[in-house]
Amino acid sequence: MDGERAPVMADVARIAGVSHQTVSRVLNDHPNVRDRTRERVLAAVRELGYRPNAAARTLATRRTRTLGVISFNTTLYGPACMLYGIEQAAREYDYFVTVAAVGTLDRRSVLDAVDRLRNQGVAGIVVIAPQTAAVGALANVPKDVPLVAVGCGAHTALVSVAVDNEAGAGLATSYLLDLGHRTVHHLLGPRTWLDAQEREAGWRAALEKRGAPVPEPLAGADWTARTGYEHGRRIADDPGVTAVFCANDHMALGLLRALQQAGRRVPEDISVVGFDDMAETEYFGPSLTTVRQDFDELGRRALHALIEIVGDPDSGIPASGRRPHIVIPPSLVVRASATRPRHRTESPT
Amino acid sequence: MDGERAPVMADVARIAGVSHQTVSRVLNDHPNVRDRTRERVLAAVRELGYRPNAAARTLATRRTRTLGVISFNTTLYGPACMLYGIEQAAREYDYFVTVAAVGTLDRRSVLDAVDRLRNQGVAGIVVIAPQTAAVGALANVPKDVPLVAVGCGAHTALVSVAVDNEAGAGLATSYLLDLGHRTVHHLLGPRTWLDAQEREAGWRAALEKRGAPVPEPLAGADWTARTGYEHGRRIADDPGVTAVFCANDHMALGLLRALQQAGRRVPEDISVVGFDDMAETEYFGPSLTTVRQDFDELGRRALHALIEIVGDPDSGIPASGRRPHIVIPPSLVVRASATRPRHRTESPT
DNA sequence: TCCAAGAATGTGTGCGCTAACAATTCGTCA
DNA sequence: TGACGAATTGTTAGCGCACACATTCTTGGA
Missing domain, CATH: 3.40.50.2300 (Response regulator)
Structure with missing residues (x-):
């Protein structure tokens, strides 16, 4: 397809006149790189249009920067908004989001989605699937998969973020x-x-x-x-x-x-x-x-919760905290569709 | 965190009493594996709960099975449906979908989203961003990134799938x-x-x-x-x-x-x-x-188009076909909100 | 019975990167 | 001036997998 292969770290290193490890250091913001060296490397990176290979990095570090989202039906207003909030927040933390939509909500579909996501090697999963069946199925997921449920009500065994x-x-x-x-x-x-x-x-x-x-x-x-x-x-x-x-x-x-x-x-x-x-x-x-x-906020909070569980070394968030349920208070928006009854049958004020 | 590391191919191989390469063959449906061997391998896979490491596979094969979707606002009905359709279709082809939402539609945000996705190493990108500005920006994306625009009207320089x-x-x-x-x-x-x-x-x-x-x-x-x-x-x-x-x-x-x-x-x-x-x-x-x-269909068609460009060896689709524009005919759904004018001012029938 | 062709399996290597360690350079103080 | 420690850089070894090739095991026909 494309004529030549994409440049790799060694190419950058050669042009910058340093070792590939130094390039790696620059790219990962390690300390102890002389400013002049850093600049030479960055110049080489720009010159080549080099972009690090995510798969290789994942393989070497044994950790992905992608999170999964399972959603029942992103077509509904609520789920769509939550997904949006999640993606927004994920970007801030420099995570990718991959979605797995499930058509029906039987146990099997849900577990299947979890499986697909795990196969891809996500670091954690947010579930937008507010049904009892889904939550039940989720309880069976091995606990080494960080999991957060969002908008699914508060009465679940999972870590959850929901409106009250x-x-x-x-x-x-x-x-x-x-x-x-x-x-x-x-x-x-x-x-x-x-x-x-x-x-x-x-x-x-x-x-x-x-x-x-x-x-x-x-x-x-x-x-x-x-x-x-x-x-x-x-x-x-x-x-x-x-x-x-x-x-x-x-x-x-x-x-x-x-x-x-x-x-x-x-x-x-x-x-x-x-x-x-x-x-x-x-x-x-x-x-x-x-x-x-506030669905948006719900999504964002869910992602924060997940990051907290996953433990993001770059953000100084410890991989410890257990926060079973986060509940967000809703508010009443008063418009025209409700008023006092016309014929009050009792308790006249 | 978790006590022991996840099993790798070598572990499976040892248990099944074969070489790691044979395990690989079984997992990738290569021919020329004796049935009995295949079964032994699969049993070992099950026993260990082995799941292949996607990053390693990507690194070795130089191709990802993930596609990117750029979307302006997944909160709108149309985009949400298209995203859903895309994900559905992607699953059929065994691809993952990672989303990149952009908040505003200036060139920079769009190119930024493209960049993020490329950094992640997606094989191709579907864009749900029907604005002229976005399309303009997209024209600048290097042509080695397979790109399909969906629901963005038909008058674009990109490969596109849209309703008429x-x-x-x-x-x-x-x-x-x-x-x-x-x-x-x-x-x-x-x-x-x-x-x-x-x-x-x-x-x-x-x-x-x-x-x-x-x-x-x-x-x-x-x-x-x-x-x-x-x-x-x-x-x-x-x-x-x-x-x-x-x-x-x-x-x-x-x-x-x-x-x-x-x-x-x-x-x-x-x-x-x-x-x-x-x-x-x-x-x-x-x-x-x-x-x-039919937004759903739009999304699905977009994904098919993308897969066609990316060229999916497993599906026998050649990596060749150029199909600039796919146009889907819309239909009129007649309900109650329109009728003949009450006071016809001219041309009495 | 033997041999060739093909099926079935094993061995070695590299994908691009980071982590651990080794080697070098530099500055500074005795 | 020399030496010691810190700053800086380089070297080596995998991460887990698939590909190319080498090897072994089956067949079936002469």
Whole structure:
């Protein structure tokens, strides 16, 4: 293909008139290289357009500067953002990121992804795969593979970085209750997701704490606008529902749409609150009150945690610290989709 | 850290009672290995939990099985999907994918990303960075780096895989014209994006072909719902506008919202068509008629193109073929957001 | 029975780099 | 001026694997 082979360290050494080891020293910022020598070497490097061979370095040092990311579906807003945050942070530490997407979330796929990444020789892995099954499978991974789970809820055996789902759900639920709603219905995410479970728990806890009745949560949704829509049609027919907390924004969108089609007004007839604060929620009809989670930050924090475990000699971070769970507080973004109920049935203020 | 070192080929060889070379043969599916020997080797591999050292293999073979992806913003729907498609396809060919996200799109960032990837020794690069600036910068990359641009419009000097933006825009525009609109307004994407340019060209061509007046396109938007919203407020005040073709779905969402707030009904008063067909468009209010592009497929095709250039010996694909541009036809997805104009001002059918 | 051709396996070497150690140079103080 | 220690540079030996070649073992036909 290409005429001549890429220059190697020996070539640089010859041109600079030094030994290859000196070149290595310059490239790795070792002390005890005379300034003049260093400059000669760097000049030679530039002249040749030399670039070190990563594989050779890896082989010699027995350590890679690449990290793996396993992601269930990078197409979803949250995972996509987290991936972005991870990559950003990795760059700062001078690590590469290789991704392994898994199509389905059975144990096998997940373990398979772990395997592929290990074959490539990654130094550690961040998992964006918030399902219970995935987490279960991950528990079987040999402990010599540094592993951090991100956005997967906090109740896992793994080192994890996550938003505080329960607190977020509590925020949303309390907000609706404060508005004067007698109770708040909940459009569940898929129960196989830890986030969904935790949000449900937070919702339930908030209700119970306030002594509000706890209605049966609306189950069977899968995070998509489509299932939100389907539930919305049913809710529209139920005059008892005045407030709905949706486990994510996509479903809220579908719900909003169904209610609108059925002639139920939001927020006048029914208040809706979502979760995630994806970029477009502000422009839903009406703009959606939702719980914001900073996915970017989540990704970054996950990477930091991983680096900390891997132990980056260049950053002076000890390879020791054990920090099982990092929890990031979410915040409520108030927009137009929720308000006080029109016909207050009790407790007039 | 871990007590003993990972097993190497020699360990396997010893246990299986063969030479390391035979182990290598088994692992690389070479012919001329007796079945019994192969089994002994594989048993030893399993027993030891041996996994080949990728770095060593790379060093010895002088070729990596990793590909790089440069992406401007994996947070957007399109790029996220393409990345997913790329990873999927890469896995089939047994390649790894490492991502390099760039925050801004100046030449420097892009070239920087290329550099990082080359340092890591990737065999080739897929670029998801549809801006003119990026493409310009890429033209400077040494030609010995296999490079494929994806979703960046077709008018580039690079090997590219893209949806046919002009055809898609034509589809949308003609559809609105066929409905009876006198003309179609266009909410432009950012002019620095090739997709935006091509969509504008397609819109303009369709209009001219039909002899319809060509209004000044609505400029200054940036793909986000926010700018779509801003333009929407202005459009709402303009009774002359009966049909709008938006350069993407996000902007269409903002537009829809603004129109609704202003009391203009869609599609009765104004018809709207988008571009992309992202997952939620069906649940916009009203559900959006849009031009679908199959991002996933785009990503997969890009990867195939790259593999073809890189030349994968294991797949029997020759390292020769030059295929500058691959264009994928888009399709129109008809939903509720567009209809015939209410007050037809001319050409009664 | 023997030999040639081919199948099956083993041996040696180098990929490009870093780590450990050896050798050299330099400065400085007695 | 000489010598000693620190700073600087060079030398050697792998890291784990695949390739080229050498060697041994099977066949099958004369």
